[in-house]
Amino acid sequence: MRTVGAAPRMTVVSTPSADYRLLEGLPIAASVIRGDRVLHANAALASLLGTTEAELLSTPVLELLSRYVPLERGWVEPMYESVSQGGPLPEHPRWLRVRRADGQERTMRIWYAAGLAPEDTLMLVQDVEGEGSVRRLTEALVAAAAEMMRCRDARSVLETAVDAVHRQGFYVSVMLVEGDSLRHGPLRQKAESVAEAERLYGMPIGDVRIPCAAAPHFVDVLQRRKAAFHPDMYALVNRIHPPEVAANIRKLYPPEAQGLDAPILVEGRPYGLLSVQGTTLTPAAAGTLELFSQLVGGALENVRHHETSAERLEELSRLQDELVARERLTVLGEAAGVVAHEVRNPLGAILNAVAVLRREAHLGPTGQAAVGMLEEEVVRLEDIVKDLLDVVRPLEPRPRPVAVGELVRRALGQLHGPPDAPTLRFTVDEAPDTPTIEADETLLQLAVTHLVRNAVQASPSGGRVRMTVASHADGVCLVVEDEGPGIPNVDPARVFEPFFLTRANGRGLGLAIVRRVVLAHGGTVRAMARPGKGARFEVHLPLEATRRSPA
Template sequence: MSTDTPPATLDGLLQVLPVPLFVVRGDRLVFTNDALRTMLGLREGELPTILEFSARFSPDEIAWVEPLARALARGEPLPEQPTWGRMRGADGRQHLLTLLHAPGRVPEEQLVLLLDAEGGDAVRRLSTALVSTAAELLRCRDETAVLELAVEAVHRQGFYVSVMLLEGDFLRHGPLRQEPESVAIAERLYGQALHEVRIHRSAMPHLTDVLVRRKAAFHPDAFGMVRKIHPPDVADSIQSIYPPGSRALDAPIFVGDEPFGVLAVQSPTLTPANAGALELFAQLIGGALENVRHHRAAEERLAEVSRLQGELVASERLTALGEAAGVVAHEVRNPLGAILNTVAVLKRESRLGPSGAAAVEMLEEEAIRLEDIVRDLLDTVRPLEPRPRPVHVGELVHRAIGQLHGREDLPTPRVAVDEAPDVPDISGDETLLQLAITHLMRNALQASPAKGTVRVAVRRVPQGVSLVVEDEGPGIPGVDPQRVFEPFFLTRANGRGLGLAIVRRVVLAHGGTVRAGARPEGGARFELVLPL
């Protein structure tokens, strides 16, 4: 304080200041202004000792207030940083105050100001809560979970909050915590759920400006913003529900360098100070969303690495199998041809008798079965070069059913085909696709009981055409469903383990996907998706 100002004039200025203050010299207060006397209920001219004054603080504060009071009484230097404390007023109410000090008019005096710190305390509480929530956000692995946790944390601090999601040129409400009555009114007037209402960015220029400038906007009049977003009837209904004097904050949320949306907060207690904490929290939300996307990308890369590793193993296995198949085909097919020729000659021989004829018949069946195995083995390993032409999947299904109907080696379950009317043709190799679908249908028929049902569904899907085949057999218990597509993997004692391997090779050669799984009601479910 300057010593050039006359004492009477200076005291007069201090007396009318709205901030409580006092001047201390030694162990006594030598001056108090009107604001301090009103707050503490002091009489005119009453000047307590510094220790009497410090007794007004909360008992929890005494541990640091008394040493501070003794330092003041001795004229020792005080901490440079503001000190926070709670003091009991004349009305019995606790006041949170910041103690600031400055030199007095003479060296032995100290001027102490008591600034209202309730606002700062509220900011500290809000910041502490939001920082704690930010640590939880980083553990989320889903974007919706991040947003729900964030809006709940802000709402718990006494604010209304919603996230406006940016979708191209439109904005829509994401997770929110608003008055249920106002949400119901808005949905009734819009005629749809609030989350489905899409508002063009041009109708919300204040939010567009927030995203362009990447800086939050504080609005002293929240309802002015409401009227910019909603039609008058919706805005009137909202204003009738929320407390008057509400303020609003729109804080941008960015994920990396891409705009994601806006954190919109409203409350009568919203101030520029706590708005700053909320703007920082919006940045932390963006960081948590980016973290989720990094984890998702890492999982996708890991899945891709696993897929490529599986394909490499499968390719090496097929290479070895192809070499063996070539030897088998060469060494087995010629003897098989000789056997079948001999069987044909023997069948024309009239002197065989019933037992001889039965033996020849059995020999022919086993030779044909062995030839089928060799053919399937070659189909499994031979290079596939599809020759595409328009093919209708439903037609191939019906053709496969016709080929397999009445086979003595197959059960005769009921086959129910459900083909959608809008299924388009695909571009594929008709011969290879017929081979794959026939093997898939044969597998389902072999797995089903005689009185069961094989269900076939052909549908158009975003990726192309889907073929689903379900049976009522024993299913695929206790193993990874994708292993059934490996060569020689058997789920039945009388199987060959080659049919589904052929199915997979044909589908992959057409750029499609094939999945195996359990049917909820029991049995197995296979789905082929072939691109158009």
């Protein structure tokens, strides 16, 4: 057999062997290759390529490949050289894009067979450009693209995409880029293949990480931003997966399957790949799927824009709420200053008068009771004025190491609630690994005391108040639960507004103080109804105070 590419170009037209003259009458394009030359080419092939039989017979095969299949030379030329040097013929038909002499590109399918002589190779070529399957695929993927644009999260986009491709008879996977590795996203593959792969990997397929260094082909597709069609899918499988996994794939999928890997780009950056396999995957269909992968990227960008818009709207709403809260606190602060100045002096005078009256010996039981009631009410008014000032005064935390569990126990020790408070049951659960935090001990004690007092005042006699302290993320979480009436049918965030009352005997200031102190430390606090009965308050405090607006 002659070495490929060694002979000079011929200037005469070869005489077709009489044994191959039967190919002349075939309506299907056919040719016979011997070494580096076309031994025979029928009129149907010349017409298909837009050239003449003489041109085909007088031109070396490698030059014909360069001229008519420039996009496929990467795999066609090595295959030709292997066959021309005695290698095995391809067992299954191949799809490829052919560029006619007039520049038109056509999709063709080629069958290979042994010729009459050992050194001859017979090729039959079918023009499949007009197949309706590509049109049906395009229509189905266009409909799926419209559906994807209505999705509001990335997972829904990808699930819609793989469903649409799978319904057209293909197997499909999405490979997601995560740093220096790739992992499987949504996929539609044979269930037994996935199960066997998970057994071999020892983990769910979605948890398998494939280093980019082990899949240079995928990296090349992402870098070139252009899809790659694989007439031999198994060659790629062998390069990516361990031998036992690759053997499992070869066992379950037909050997004539082709593959396609198309890049998914989001905002110009690699997001992943759309990987498709199937026995009916043609280069024309691959082109449609490549366009579809671009639409997938557009739908993912659409999701990101919606998420960004929602985040900005939420931030705008938060800033608006803070502005309203600041204006409210400004007015409240001015009023609180007037109240404190105008009320505290009279209250002090009343308390002095109460002290004088208590020393009067002629007061009977009724008088003593009246004096005691007067003293209690004055103390209550002083507490209200103090709470009012705590709500509006600027908070400047002075951090030092603080144990939140100790603050909770101290708040319980200082508690003086309603007469039935001693009948309540209190439990404090503190995790042994709870860290200390950097916080203003005085301010935090104030917040914890108000939070515990709120739970006590909300609970019925004989009820239970439970406090839990534990580490959480990068800080500490304090949870206070009661068995009271719970939170009314309003937004739970409103319970932290000044003067918002849920009880007839409440002041509406304690929880407002809690919120301002927690926010001043860079933490968060939220309220929610407990399942069944009662309320639950969660306070998250960072290890180090990071001041936020306490409005």
